[in-house]
Amino acid sequence: MRFLLILLASLIAVPAIAAPKQKDIDAYRALVAQDLRLETVGYRLAKANAPFCDVKQRNPGWVLHSYRQYPDRALAKAAFRFRTAVSIAVIVEGGPADKAGLTPGDGVYHMENAISLGADRARHKPSHETTDWVSADMLRLFALPRPVTLGFETAQGSRDFILDPPQVCASNFVISTGGKADAGADGKRVRISAKLAEFTPDEDEFASLVAHELAHNILGHRALLDGAKAKRGLGRMFGKSKKLIRQTELEADQLSIWLMANAGYDPEAALRFIERYGRRYGHGIFSDGTHYRWKKRRKFMQAEIDTLTKAVRGEDGYLPPLLAKPAVARVSDASSQ
Ligand SMILES: [Zn+2]
Numbered sequence: 107m108r109f110l111l112i113l114l115a116s117l118i119a120v121p122a123i124a125a126p127k128q129k130d131i132d133a134y135r136a137l138v139a140q141d142l143r144l145e146t147v148g149y150r151l152a153k154a155n156a157p158f159c160d161v162k163q164r165n166p167g168w169v170l171h172s173y174r175q176y177p178d179r180a181l182a183k184a185a186f187r188f189r190t191a192v193s194i195a196v197i198v199e200g201g202p203a204d205k206a207g208l209t210p211g212d213g214v215y216h217m218e219n220a221i222s223l224g225a226d227r228a229r230h231k232p233s234h235e236t237t238d239w240v241s242a243d244m245l246r247l248f249a250l251p252r253p254v255t256l257g258f259e260t261a262q263g264s265r266d267f268i269l270d271p272p273q274v275c276a277s278n279f280v281i282s283t284g285g286k287a288d289a290g291a292d293g294k295r296v297r298i299s300a301k302l303a304e305f306t307p308d309e310d311e312f313a314s315l316v317a318h319e320l321a322h323n324i325l326g327h328r329a330l331l332d333g334a335k336a337k338r339g340l341g342r343m344f345g346k347s348k349k350l351i352r353q354t355e356l357e358a359d360q361l362s363i364w365l366m367a368n369a370g371y372d373p374e375a376a377l378r379f380i381e382r383y384g385r386r387y388g389h390g391i392f393s394d395g396t397h398y399r400w401k402k403r404r405k406f407m408q409a410e411i412d413t414l415t416k417a418v419r420g421e422d423g424y425l426p427p428l429l430a431k432p433a434v435a436r437v438s439d440a441s442s443q
Pocket residue numbers: 318319322355358
């Protein structure tokens with residue numbers, strides 16, 4: 107029924123609007139190609155470093171999307187296959203979803219037999235609501251310590267898949283659109299802008315970016331900074347706060363080197379990226395004194411690579427010095443800076 111309605115809607119919509127242009131279809135596909143790059147690198151980093159992360163989640167290695175989240179739904183439907191309202195956009199090669207036999211375009215139709223695609227409250231405006239809703243439900247299911255049964259509409263019809271993904275470092279990976287070449291980490295998500303992803307075609311350099319943001323989440327920096335801000339009050343956040351932010355940036359740079367090495371990326375790529383980015387953007391968005399200049403950052407990272415070179419790789423990988431202490435001790439250390 108849902109299918110039929112979608113089909114009817116698109117049949118009615120076609121004569122009213124011009125057929126999507128190939129270049130617009132390509133632009134949508136290029137964006138989703140960056141999603142695949144980010145999810146692939148993010149999954150690899152999160153999996154390889156799982157033994158050293160305090161907070162973990164089970165990640166099936168996919169990105170879900172809905173045509174409802176695109177500004178032009180007809181264009182989205184021309185660019186991608188949506189077998190249901192929320193479908194798989196990309197799948198990490200060799201990841202749990204890939205191994206289970208799922209493919210992009212396969213659409214969620216039940217989660218442990220509950221049909222729950224949510225109401226389409228944003229009927230016309232682009233909205234992530236449905237995708238977020240399904241993703242949150244998935245996360246809750248994958249938090250259960252057992253295999254999870256999910257129903258998908260596939261090329262072979264409705265099929266049940268039993269997924270049992272391993273625990274990896276907790277973070278979701280998202281490509282953002284908008285003008286800036288920037289990135290961020292809010293404790294739960296690693297965000298890389300499409301512009302920054304395009305600026306970084308080299309995979310190892312791209313991994314250094316993702317590793318830096320993932321490091322912020324692993325080290326609980328967002329909560330730490332929010333806590334410090336609340337304690338001091340907004341009016342007095344400068345000075346001491348800048349120092350604390352610089353400290354978290356330094357730590358993320360340092361930890362990123364170890365995360366990269368454990369996942370098989372070349373840590374030297376972090377040096378190449380910071381120099382290239384520094385020369386292109388200068389202080390740019392980081393001109394407020396919260397970030398060290400790129401030459402200094404490169405020097406710190408070089409020192410960390412020297413430490414790594416002398417370190418002995420354990421059975422689970424290199425133990426990053428910053429993660430050698432329990433989380434509680436790490437937070438109180440940083441707060442006393
Ligand atoms: Zn940072």
